[in-house]
Amino acid sequence: MSAPGPALSHQDTTAAERGPHPVRITLSINGTAHDLDVEPRVSLLDALREHLALTGAKKGCDQGTCGACTVWVEGRRVLACLTLAVACEGREVTTIEGLAPEAEPHPVQRAFVEHDAFQCGYCTPGQIMSAVALLEEGHTTGDAEIKEWMSGNICRCAAYPNIRAAIRAVRDQT
Ligand code: FES
Ligand code: FES
Numbered sequence: 001m002s003a004p005g006p007a008l009s010h011q012d013t014t015a016a017e018r019g020p021h022p023v024r025i026t027l028s029i030n031g032t033a034h035d036l037d038v039e040p041r042v043s044l045l046d047a048l049r050e051h052l053a054l055t056g057a058k059k060g061c062d063q064g065t066c067g068a069c070t071v072w073v074e075g076r077r078v079l080a081c082l083t084l085a086v087a088c089e090g091r092e093v094t095t096i097e098g099l100a101p102e103a104e105p106h107p108v109q110r111a112f113v114e115h116d117a118f119q120c121g122y123c124t125p126g127q128i129m130s131a132v133a134l135l136e137e138g139h140t141t142g143d144a145e146i147k148e149w150m151s152g153n154i155c156r157c158a159a160y161p162n163i164r165a166a167i168r169a170v171r172d173q174t
Contacts, residue, residue, distance in 0.1 A: 025089045029054065030098025038085050045069045045080035048095060056096035056125045060154070067153030070126035071095045077133045079152075096125035099132065107173065108132050111166035119157035127153045131167050140171045 022037040029052065036051045045062070048054040048071070060068030062081045069080040072094040100106035108131050111117070118124045130153050134140060139149040146164050155163065 023086065025086055027052075027085065027088055027093060028091070029093045030095060031092075036085075040084070040086050042085050043081050044071070044073075044078075044083040044085045044088055044093070047085035048080060048093075054095055054097055057129075058122055058125060060123070060126075065154070066123070066126075067130060068123050068126045070129040070153065072129060072133065075133075077130055094129075096129055099128070106132060107170050108135070108166065111169045112163070115162045115166040115169060116159075117162040117166040118155075118159050123153060123155045123157075127155065127163055131163070131170075134167065135170055135174075140167060143168075 020039045020041060022039050024035060024037050027034050027036065027047065029048070034052055036047065038047055038051060042051075043062075045057055045059060048057055049059065057071050057080050058068035059081065060066035062069075064079050064082040067079065070077055071080045072078065073083065073088055074091050075094070100109065105113075106128070108128055112124065112128060112131075117127070127150070130150055134146065134149050137149070139145050143164055146167050147160075150163065150167075
């Protein structure tokens, strides 16, 4: 049996309990700069939801497997739960709230409504952020390709056929 290590001093325990110090960062979200104090370990998803009250990006698994937290950084899809907020300083972040004005929804948002592409709606912001990027990337030649490039976005309600129909409809309009 190994010998126990040295006991933590009162000072060490206090420092451990305090945790890492917050750092001041500026995030550009949907074209607006926000100053916030976050611990270096805070994810972009928590910074958006807990610090900035931007709750469009959803927390499903919080471990990179469901896609509910999908946002764009510099126009590319990222999983906000696996991205550190501090790593986004100086880069433009786009969330579902910044996709289009509320009075004038994005064509993909309209297509999701028209094609009944959701039930509970929890996965929908992530699905839409992925779908818009997918259309811009041009990965929409057929159902198999759409399925493959949307495979990071899980829908527990299994609205997949309707989600693909919405994507095809927007593809065919353009
Ligand atoms: S919450 Fe980020 S992938 Fe599930
Ligand atoms: S609509 Fe319910 S999880 Fe996708």
